[in-house]
Amino acid sequence: MTGILSPLGKFTMSFIDPLLQNDTFLRALKRRRTEHTPVWLMRQAGRYLPEYRAVRKKAGSFMALAKNPDLATEVTMQPLDRYDLDAAILFSDILTVPDAMGLGLYFEEGEGPKFERPLDNEKDILELQVPDMNKLHYVFDAVTQIRKTLNGRVPLIGFSGSPWTLACYMVKGASSKDYRTIKSMLYHRPDLMNHILRINTVAVAAYLNAQIDAGAQAVMLFDSWGGVLADGAYQSFSLDYMREVLRLVKTEKNGIQIPSIVFTKGGGIWIDEIADIGADAIGLDWTVNLGRARAQIGHKVALQGNLDPMALFGSPEQIRHQVQLSIKSFGQRAEGYGHIFNLGHGISQFTDPESVSVLVDAVHEFSRLTPG
């Protein structure tokens, strides 16, 4: 429990949910001492699990699965039934918001997400609107149902793509190899670029707040493509808008804290600045040295990451060794520091499910040996 003196001088209390059976993840996000390092994996409910593939096949398409709260709940729970994970994450896609804006999200087999009606002219861009959140009720229904099914086992993470990352997909559909379309707009028509980003910012904040209302206990912004931006452009076109999203998103609900995580893939060079935008934790990819990042900014925010998903293709001994290096690199789980173990990117669909068992158990085993 953390005491906060509000600006009005009124002493308010905000809590980590006392009804949770395992609050390790939320405690680590708030940089409080934990018995072990909590662990969850990006895309933990995914194609590497045969039971996921079975449900996905039954649903017919990725979006049919994501839009069916029963099935979304079922696949969200699958990795928790197999592994001793410390958090659940809503099964959904980062691009639901532009889909609700009317752009028509779809997936082609073996390719990334695309839009049927990408933004390819000035008129469409200027007419873009924050979508009615009712169009996303399937997401909020799933959140509520997952919370009910979890029944306090571990906390549930809600999420969205960052304003910039959504824009990468919205402009001319699937992003090109060199981001030529969107970067041409950024350098040549920054006014149009900023217009899209302002709409996205309001939409993403409303979307995360609705997930929190529905039961999400922490929220994460996936800035998957922030790392393709130049220094300077990153700050103006991605970071500043994420700061604004965080300003608009609730940090507590009924006196219970709702921590936030921001993850810019490829953003290791900017962690000093990312640590200042108001998130409780920042996600790190595998290029970042965990010990150095902790020394640099570990007292300001918690750190989440950052094993290379490809390390899961090693032998069990090799996986355990990599986990040990990572836990050692972060160091003691002292008060004022927080580490949430994760991969540096989503788990590969080709991962052996057994390797995930080895990983999760090794995180718990080695971190218990490193006194908090």
Place this chain on the structure above:
Amino acid sequence: MTGILSPLGKFTMSFIDPLLQNDTFLRALKRRRTEHTPVWLMRQAGRYLPEYRAVRKKAGSFMALAKNPDLATEVTMQPLDRYDLDAAILFSDILTVPDAMGLGLYFEEGEGPKFERPLDNEKDILELQVPDMNKLHYVFDAVTQIRKTLNGRVPLIGFSGSPWTLACYMVKGASSKDYRTIKSMLYHRPDLMNHILRINTVAVAAYLNAQIDAGAQAVMLFDSWGGVLADGAYQSFSLDYMREVLRLVKTEKNGIQIPSIVFTKGGGIWIDEIADIGADAIGLDWTVNLGRARAQIGHKVALQGNLDPMALFGSPEQIRHQVQLSIKSFGQRAEGYGHIFNLGHGISQFTDPESVSVLVDAVHEFSRLTPG
């Protein structure tokens, strides 16, 4: 002219080539004062130039062009005839060395380079040999011919892919999106990975030395894929081998200095360590803040970079503004610091050749206004 007291106590002199009409690039590499900031562009002889496309068509294929010293000389000279560039770079490919090892380099239209006989089994890996440099005589012939044609106008840069980057292509041919094949080997069979890298290291050093013998006046290592490695793995599997290459490569020829540049794309987070491996300059991609990089390591090595190639899709005024920001960010060209203006990656084939004129002239104009 720089005086060096050799370990034997003998006072030796090493020079920047006194016969060069424009030695700005070499002086900046050696962190000496220059009248203006020198500029060249990665892939400056390339598809964005109509005169290049004409020669490429005549040659029939990329490799036919690269293997013909007359044509390679012709396209190397093309951008120098159009723009006021301060250096020429050999027209070739980063993968000529594994091609000479017998792997069969080829290019498919619209795709990256591939090998006909990639390394996909242990036997082939263990039988890998440093190639006979005679198989690469077409490269050295081109170097000699380009030097002759340049006739002292500007210096000529030789280059190679880094040991790790070559390996990325050699193992199972074209690299997969998530580098699964090569990273699986790295995590699961580091012995095989290191075997390939040791061979590549010796081969790359011999290759660069032969380019120097043929007339290259500076050399550059392109570590295009170092940035996909995890912290720790980068140091062991890319950086350490580049350090060894640099140890084996000549730093002068007939008393004339041969400076070296190392460029790890996506390596901005590791510039402290890259600055320590013995190169004269490090290449930076656009994610790096030039001013901060200079403050961090600018007294140890020169810096080369780092405009986003996509900035060339802005208007002339916007391009000039980006150049100005960059020149200002680096600051004064004081003794002990060196900046070579470049892009943060190869120029896009869709660039308007006029935009390159604007860029090159703006670099010279603005840097002359910033006293050295």
